[in-house]
Amino acid sequence: MTNQTNVKLRLNNSELWGGLIGLALGGFVIWQGLKLKLGTINDPGSGYVLFYTGILMCVFAGAIIVSAITEGGPTLASRWENVRWSKPLLLIACLVAFSVALEPLGFLLSSIPLMLLLLRLIDPVRWTLAIPIAVLVPSGMWWVLKRVLLIQLPSGLFGIG
Amino acid sequence: MDTLVNVAHGFGVALLPVNLLYCFIGVFIGTLVGVLPGIGPISAMSLLLPVTLSGTPESGIIMMAGIYYGSMYGGSTTSILVNIPGEAASVVTCIDGHQMAKQGRAGPALGISAFGSFIAGTFALIALMLVAPKLASVAIAFGPAEYFSLMVLGLVVLTFLTQGSMPKALLMACIGVVLGLIGLDSITAQPRLTFGRMELIDGIGLVPVVMGLFGVAEVLLNTEQAIKRDIINTRITHLLPTREDWTASAGPVGRGTLLGFFLGILPGGGAVVASFASYALEKRLSKTPERFGHGAIEGVAGPESANNAAAGGAFIPLMTLGIPPNVVMALLLGAFVIHGLQPGPLLITQNPGLFWGIVASMYIGNVMLLILNLPLIGMWVQLLKLPYNILFPLIILFTILGVYCSSNNVFDVYVMIAFGIIGYFMRKLGYEPAPLVLAFVLGPMMENNLRKSLILSQGDLWTFVQRPISAVCLAFALVLLIAPLLPSLRKKREMVALDEGA
Numbered sequence: 001m002t003n004q005t006n007v008k009l010r011l012n013n014s015e016l017w018g019g020l021i022g023l024a025l026g027g028f029v030i031w032q033g034l035k036l037k038l039g040t041i042n043d044p045g046s047g048y049v050l051f052y053t054g055i056l057m058c059v060f061a062g063a064i065i066v067s068a069i070t071e072g073g074p075t076l077a078s079r080w081e082n083v084r085w086s087k088p089l090l091l092i093a094c095l096v097a098f099s100v101a102l103e104p105l106g107f108l109l110s111s112i113p114l115m116l117l118l119l120r121l122i123d124p125v126r127w128t129l130a131i132p133i134a135v136l137v138p139s140g141m142w143w144v145l146k147r148v149l150l151i152q153l154p155s156g157l158f159g160i161g
Numbered sequence: 162m163d164t165l166v167n168v169a170h171g172f173g174v175a176l177l178p179v180n181l182l183y184c185f186i187g188v189f190i191g192t193l194v195g196v197l198p199g200i201g202p203i204s205a206m207s208l209l210l211p212v213t214l215s216g217t218p219e220s221g222i223i224m225m226a227g228i229y230y231g232s233m234y235g236g237s238t239t240s241i242l243v244n245i246p247g248e249a250a251s252v253v254t255c256i257d258g259h260q261m262a263k264q265g266r267a268g269p270a271l272g273i274s275a276f277g278s279f280i281a282g283t284f285a286l287i288a289l290m291l292v293a294p295k296l297a298s299v300a301i302a303f304g305p306a307e308y309f310s311l312m313v314l315g316l317v318v319l320t321f322l323t324q325g326s327m328p329k330a331l332l333m334a335c336i337g338v339v340l341g342l343i344g345l346d347s348i349t350a351q352p353r354l355t356f357g358r359m360e361l362i363d364g365i366g367l368v369p370v371v372m373g374l375f376g377v378a379e380v381l382l383n384t385e386q387a388i389k390r391d392i393i394n395t396r397i398t399h400l401l402p403t404r405e406d407w408t409a410s411a412g413p414v415g416r417g418t419l420l421g422f423f424l425g426i427l428p429g430g431g432a433v434v435a436s437f438a439s440y441a442l443e444k445r446l447s448k449t450p451e452r453f454g455h456g457a458i459e460g461v462a463g464p465e466s467a468n469n470a471a472a473g474g475a476f477i478p479l480m481t482l483g484i485p486p487n488v489v490m491a492l493l494l495g496a497f498v499i500h501g502l503q504p505g506p507l508l509i510t511q512n513p514g515l516f517w518g519i520v521a522s523m524y525i526g527n528v529m530l531l532i533l534n535l536p537l538i539g540m541w542v543q544l545l546k547l548p549y550n551i552l553f554p555l556i557i558l559f560t561i562l563g564v565y566c567s568s569n570n571v572f573d574v575y576v577m578i579a580f581g582i583i584g585y586f587m588r589k590l591g592y593e594p595a596p597l598v599l600a601f602v603l604g605p606m607m608e609n610n611l612r613k614s615l616i617l618s619q620g621d622l623w624t625f626v627q628r629p630i631s632a633v634c635l636a637f638a639l640v641l642l643i644a645p646l647l648p649s650l651r652k653k654r655e656m657v658a659l660d661e662g663a
Contacts, residue, residue, distance in 0.1 A: 005393070007533075014590055015590075015591075017590075018329070018590045018591075023277045025336065026335075029339050032353070036353055037349065040620065041620035042615065042616065042619050042620035043614075043615075043616060044611075044612045044615055045349070046346040046348075046349050046353055047353075048612070049342065049608040049611065049612070050339065050342060050353065050354075050606075051336070052340055053335050053338050053342075054339075056331070056335050057332060057336070058340075060328040060331045060332040060335065061328075061332055062330075062388065063328035064326070064329060064332065067326065067328070067330070079589045079590065083385040083386055084322060084385050084386065084387075085385065087384040087385060088381040088382070088384050088385055088585060091380070091381055091384055091544065092381065092582055092585075095377070095557075095578045095581065095582075096578070098561075098578075099574060099575050099578050101573060102363055102571055103442070103571055107565075108268075109501045111558060111561070113547055114554075114557075115554050115558060117437055118553070118554035118557060119550070119551070119552050119554050122550060122553070123384075123548075123549070123550035124550075125550055125551055129551075131311075133551065133554070134554075136557060137555065137558060141558065145562065145566065151566055151569070152230050153565065154565075157529040
């Protein structure tokens with residue numbers, strides 16, 4: 001990663017965006033703290049710590065923003081320079097698809113395709129090895145959990161698993 | 162005399178067949194995750210946290226502790242043979258350890274690292290036995306103000322030692338506190354930040370957060386680059402160091418042990434910082450510092466002893482004060498809580514079997530590790546040849562199952578995936594997850610103690626300054642917060658800054 005790509009006062013400065021996200025989160029926490037009631041210093045309410053933590057978040061995010069403006073920082077693109085950025089993206093897509101499929105399809109029907117995708121998409125493992133691993137490992141784990149440890153895994157709409 | 166009786170009682174617990182088995186499983190898995198690059202003790206412990214539910218508290222905690230100190234042993238193998246640290250505390254071992262291996266001295270490097278670790282681990286246990294009960298009796302007098310200030314200090318030390326800018330680390334710690342507060346307010350029972358979701362009423366679980374931020378995010382980062390391994394292929398012989406090796410290593414082992422133990426006790430410190438500090442110390446004390454970086458055995462002996470001693474020392478604040486000094490100990494705290502136990506000053510008196518059983522199991526675990534890491538070194542070397550493209554889908558599957566089994570709740574799997582994605586982007590933008598996780602665990606305790614002290618003192622903030630222990634902790638925390646503003650101190654901080662998440 002090339003952190004040396006300093007760009008001052010540019011909108012693609014990654015430090016600036018990090019600070020702005022922190023500031024927004026801090027503002028949200030302050031608002032939530034106020035909603036929950038602060039109470040008094042003698043008897044702090046449910047929102048007391050949240051409110052002051054939110055203020056601290058804004059202060060630290062402010063420091064990050066000031067530093068991004070005065071000292072610059074690496075661009076967003078430079079954070080993904082010289083790396084295979086598409087691989088984590090593919091992995092994230094697989095995980096999101098798995099989380100969507102887990103409840104309706106159940107553990108077995110969602111984890112076998114997940115394993116197959118991970119074995120073939122990122123750094124492809126040959127089919128003759130990928131298919132047995134993708135089928136046997138989740139099935140083996142399912143059997144151990146269900147039969148030995150008596151843990152019920154999601155079985156989905158089809159009741160498989 | 163009391164200590165000897167307690168140790169005998171502890172061995173009685175630790176030598177039960179079931180506890181011996183859990184101890185062996187713990188140190189075996191610890192060595193395994195230490196050896197394999199890409200998974201650290203944090204991921205492994207969070208993965209196995211649900212397993213602790215199936216046995217007694219002693220068995221579960223013995224296993225978790227075994228994973229931690231076992232990974233310290235195993236990490237050195239990968240550092241020496243492959244030049245990739247198996248876990249963060251072994252980063253510094255790569256420098257001289259791999260050079261020794263390239264010069265055909267992999268055996269003595271592995272040998273001194275195992276013996277140094279054994280000596281340091283044993284010393285840390287003896288010190289733990291002697292110090293912990295005394296500190297626990299002092300800690301009974303601690304009030305909420307002291308606890309609050311100690312936790313603030315722990316968080317500030319960790320943010321000080323974390324890589325990258327301090328405001329970023331502090332922002333992460335604040336986010337951790339907020340996440341820790343999700344769920345019912347412990348005093349008023351009012352739901353906070355639950356957005357009407359029933360799943361959030363009990364808060365977010367530690368396991369999905371840690372597995373996401375460390376396990377899934379680590380895999381996402383690792384897939385960005387093909388992991389290249391430069392494994393030393395020569396036969397590993399002469400594991401027993403020679404007389405010259407011992408002469409050169411005796412001082413570094415002794416100094417590393419003492420330094421590591423004290424750094425391990427400090428909140429926010431731990432094995433990583435101890436290994437770096439020991440390396441710097443040995444290089445400074447050496448008459449021939451130019452040998453460092455070119456295969457000096459002192460550069461392996463010191464840091465490896467230091468990280469094991471620190472792993473033992475880190476148990477002291479957890480067992481005596483109930484405050485985890487680092488993320489690994491925070492997970493161990495999670496294991497205690499799962500079993501309805503609260504580590505703290507009363508643990509040793511109320512649960513002597515548990516405390517002394519864990520301590521005794523660590524002796525046994527250290528002996529097991531010596532056997533696992535020397536005669537069986539060939540097995541670990543073979544394991545290093547397992548390709549990462551097969552390993553990472555298995556890690557993902559195990560994390561999913563681990564999270565699901567910890568709560569039998571699909572929602573936790575979603576939380577883990579979400580935190581995995583957040584953790585990946587956080588790391589890409591230079592935000593370290595370690596302060597977030599420690600603050601996540603400490604947040605509810607901090608809030609509770611802060612509110613209690615304010616209620617007890619009727620809103621008098623001076624209560625934190627009038628109590629000496631609290632005042633010292635806050636003053637030290639303040640110094641660390643101001644330190645990065647001074648250019649000379651900022652440089653020093655950058656030199657010691659560590660990456661807990663690695």
